[in-house]
Amino acid sequence: MKDKEFHLKVDNEICQGTGYCVRISSDLFSINGRETAQVLIPHPSHNYQEDILEASTLCPTRAITY
Amino acid sequence: METIRDLVPPPHIQGIKHFVDYALVDEILKSKDFRQGSHQESQPFFGDSLLTIDHDVHFERRRLQAPLFRKEALEYYEREELLPLIDKALEESKTNMDEDGVVRADLCALIRTMLARISAVTTGIDGVDTPERTDAFRTYIEQLGTGATVEWSVEDHDDVIKRILEVRAEFVKEFYGPSVERRIKIIDKFKDGEVEEEELPKDLLTLMYLHWNDNWDEELPLREATLYLVASSQTTTHALPHMMIHLHEWFQEHPEDYEKRFDRDFLKQAGHEAIRLHLPSPALLRIALKDVTLSDGTNIAEGERVACLFTPANRDKSVFGDDARSFNPYRETPNVKPWGFAFGGGEHTCIGRTLVTGLSARTDNDEGTDGTLVNIALALYKAGIEIDPSDLPTYTELSFHDSYGRFPILLTNV
Ligand code: HEM
Numbered sequence: 001m002k003d004k005e006f007h008l009k010v011d012n013e014i015c016q017g018t019g020y021c022v023r024i025s026s027d028l029f030s031i032n033g034r035e036t037a038q039v040l041i042p043h044p045s046h047n048y049q050e051d052i053l054e055a056s057t058l059c060p061t062r063a064i065t066y
Numbered sequence: 067m068e069t070i071r072d073l074v075p076p077p078h079i080q081g082i083k084h085f086v087d088y089a090l091v092d093e094i095l096k097s098k099d100f101r102q103g104s105h106q107e108s109q110p111f112f113g114d115s116l117l118t119i120d121h122d123v124h125f126e127r128r129r130l131q132a133p134l135f136r137k138e139a140l141e142y143y144e145r146e147e148l149l150p151l152i153d154k155a156l157e158e159s160k161t162n163m164d165e166d167g168v169v170r171a172d173l174c175a176l177i178r179t180m181l182a183r184i185s186a187v188t189t190g191i192d193g194v195d196t197p198e199r200t201d202a203f204r205t206y207i208e209q210l211g212t213g214a215t216v217e218w219s220v221e222d223h224d225d226v227i228k229r230i231l232e233v234r235a236e237f238v239k240e241f242y243g244p245s246v247e248r249r250i251k252i253i254d255k256f257k258d259g260e261v262e263e264e265e266l267p268k269d270l271l272t273l274m275y276l277h278w279n280d281n282w283d284e285e286l287p288l289r290e291a292t293l294y295l296v297a298s299s300q301t302t303t304h305a306l307p308h309m310m311i312h313l314h315e316w317f318q319e320h321p322e323d324y325e326k327r328f329d330r331d332f333l334k335q336a337g338h339e340a341i342r343l344h345l346p347s348p349a350l351l352r353i354a355l356k357d358v359t360l361s362d363g364t365n366i367a368e369g370e371r372v373a374c375l376f377t378p379a380n381r382d383k384s385v386f387g388d389d390a391r392s393f394n395p396y397r398e399t400p401n402v403k404p405w406g407f408a409f410g411g412g413e414h415t416c417i418g419r420t421l422v423t424g425l426s427a428r429t430d431n432d433e434g435t436d437g438t439l440v441n442i443a444l445a446l447y448k449a450g451i452e453i454d455p456s457d458l459p460t461y462t463e464l465s466f467h468d469s470y471g472r473f474p475i476l477l478t479n480v
Pocket residue numbers: 102104116117118128188293294297298299301302305341346350351407408409410411413414415416417418419421422
């Protein structure tokens with residue numbers, strides 16, 4: 001995990017727009033006026049590791065990959 | 067025999083608006099203008115549990131529980147708990163072996179034994195070990211399940227609730243109470259620095275008592291545990307017999323595929339198809355929080371309850387193709403999840419999905435686990451499962467659920 005470069009993505013076919021990822025990190029995700037979440041930082045630094053792991057496990061549809 | 071039936075909407079949801087179209091069901095389940103509408107009568111069993119709360123409180127509760135479904139946790143459950151428990155249940159079935167070395171068993175009962183134990187582990191119930199204790203425990207779960215789905219019962223609903231509350235008191239005495247007591251003690255030791263975090267059990271009850279919230283009532287962990295026990299075991303117990311009968315029919319019609327009974331990817335797709343076709347309840351219900359107009363122009367008034375009939379939605383030809391009503395383990399569903407709404411949608415999407423399907427969907431980041439459906443089906447094929455042609459499975463008559471009640475099998479290679 002340490003050397004892994006993150007490629008943060010939301011699968012728009014699966015995302016159900018709950019906004020739960022945004023509640024974990026509004027730096028990484030946004031959902032303003034849209035039906036599905038958007039990734040704001042596609043290659044986040046390792047400082048975001050905990051948020052990335054938490055958001056991807058918490059996402060009810062598990063639409064987030066990294 | 068008929069293995070795919072049409073859903074007959076039960077009396078409980080007659081007279082309210084029904085949605086059967088995939089796109090509209092999707093729209094309702096993901097809309098923030100609705101809240102959970104199922105389990106209105108079953109509050110004594112499920113009230114204020116994750117399934118029945120919405121939006122902000124739901125987010126917080128789900129956030130608390132999400133660590134149970136991290137990759138490492140899923141790998142732990144599968145390798146350290148599920149696989150040994152499957153072997154153990156098959157080993158125990160040998161008590162019914164005849165002189166020819168063939169075991170006669172009931173698939174529903176066998177699967178319930180396996181799943182009861184894995185549910186106990188994820189929920190945090192101790193002592194589900196010997197065949198006798200497991201039998202007692204799974205009978206409790208079944209009865210709690212009857213209470214928790216009383217809406218769909220064909221018996222008198224008040225009688226069911228009264229009877230099952232008495233059963234629950236016994237369950238608390240025998241299993242739940244001692245399990246909670248042990249967890250509270252170990253959490254106290256952890257707080258006093260006598261026990262490391264890694265030594266704490268990895269289960270729902272430990273998590274709740276470790277992160278106690280003063281807004282919770284004392285019985286909430288019991289209702290949450292009931293949700294976990296019922297939601298995890300009943301649903302999978304419901305799905306597996308369908309998966310096995312469809313595979314049986316598939317292999318009869320496509321004998322060239324029979325060798326694939328040991329192929330994990332093939333079994334995975336078969337599992338997805340079985341849960342797409344056979345949903346764990348007749349409908350998902352939602353209540354409108356304000357007046358809503360759906361994209362097709364349907365008006366729903368504030369407070370109105372609607373039924374998403376996910377069985378027909380999951381057989382929608384415009385989404386799954388012309389053969390949507392049949393079982394096809396080679397189906398490709400590029401734009402939707404292969405199981406459709408089997409795990410619901412929106413905020414309440416099943417938290418246990420990865421336990422069932424493994425970390426296998428295109429968004430699960432990693433391979434790593436195969437889930438209960440594949441692992442149990444594979445173990446059954448290795449044990450030489452055969453369906454007794456002279457004694458075919460029959461559906462349950464006790465509720466409106468699309469479930470088998472009796473499923474005699476032979477195991478020729480235990
Ligand atoms: C084949 C197996 C399963 C199926 C088909 C299934 C299906 C579902 C569905 C449809 C829902 C949403 C209900 C609604 O929106 O009203 C749900 C929620 C839930 N399921 Fe599953 N489930 C399965 C296995 C499991 C397992 C193994 C667990 C173990 C923990 C589990 C725990 C839950 C919980 C706790 C919820 C409530 C989630 C929430 O409201 O946020 N389920 N499940």
